[in-house]
Amino acid sequence: MKLAVHAPGRLVVRTTPVADPGDLLSRLPHPTALAWVRHGDGLVGWGETARLELPGGHDRFAAADAWLREMFDPAEVDDPLRLPGTGPVAFGSFGFDPKSADSVLIVPRYVLGRRDGRAWVTTIGDPAEDGPFPPLAGLPPVAAAPAAPGRLTWSDGARSAPSWEQAVATATSRIRSGHLGKVVLARDLIAHAARPIDARALLERLAGRYPTCYTFAVAGLVGATPELLIRRSGDRVDSLVLAGTTARGTAPADDDARARTLFRSGKDREEHSYAVDMVRDALAPLCTDLDVPDEPELLRLPNVTHLASPVHGRLAAHRTVLDVLAALHPTPAVAGTPTDRALELIRELEGMDRGRYAGPVGWVDARGDGEWGIALRCAELDGTRARLFAGCGIVADSDPAAELAEAQNKFRAMQYALEG
């Protein structure tokens, strides 16, 4: 089922410790950036040693895992650090819908990483194809500042605001009639820029304003997501389940009042509990210990406050991060409950293909460690065009106008990144 656009022979991989690089993103030499950064730590990559584009299907995670193992298992690896993210890695971004053909994995030629005070560069190549392959001798230089996209004009995506509100109203009536419990409906918005959009300019702005989020770029999908779908480090797994949202207040007292209202809101707690229950049910069979909080906490971001449940577990047997995310995706934070009915309603009501928005995005290494978020607060870049996405969980009591306002607030992360 797989279509390998470019797969090399035997890889030679060298990881070398380096001095603290400072801002990882500033060292990306081209606009075709790969990135996964939070609080300054993470991985950035450039160049392309191998690429896999996958058609749709529920088995796309297993196919990706098998392809990586075929390539990474026989690799000649020199990795004195042996940390999550050292040695060979792939960045990836999967289509949201199992019917979508948009999933992509990229093994970069160069990776620069930092984790807990240690930094490294990794060179990944195929000497048979590339000739003698020079590893990076040290830190790559700081690149010239990327150009901003310039003047922007905006247009609706698949649905205008009133048409999307109508879709939300239809969803609430289906939910009230007992057809399903929750569905997440999204809309898209198009930005047209004066100049080709350089992902690096957006990444810098997002990482500066949203340091607690995971700022990412994979094959033109760029964003800063607050939602960690799964992190695997050895037998430990962590997830941060988000669902339930309010706008930030204009002053501290107003902000606190909004946060309290969110915390007590039956509608938002219902939205949240669908997501937490599903993550618990998906992880429980895979874990010996699983810690799921009884009550959510509040996660405050510059544009919105979310209900958040941090989940931690220990894997019972060897599973790669891709095995675990296959069990989790799509959660009710982005699809709904029950999943199949929610997916059908999304296809019927959104009037668009989500592509990789709301799909898993992140990285995986040869040991099966990795970090994957849900691709939210993001845009798909194509030359001078950016397609932004935002979605909202809909339950029986959802109000279309309030959901539209919530989607506008979620768009603000990428609007800020583009507009500065």
Ligand SMILES: C=C(O[C@H]1C=CC=C(C(=O)O)[C@@H]1O)C(=O)O
């Ligand atoms: C679907 C999105 O957000 C999800 C994550 C957090 C809160 C959500 C909500 O309150 O609706 C959504 O479930 C999005 O940002 O596009």
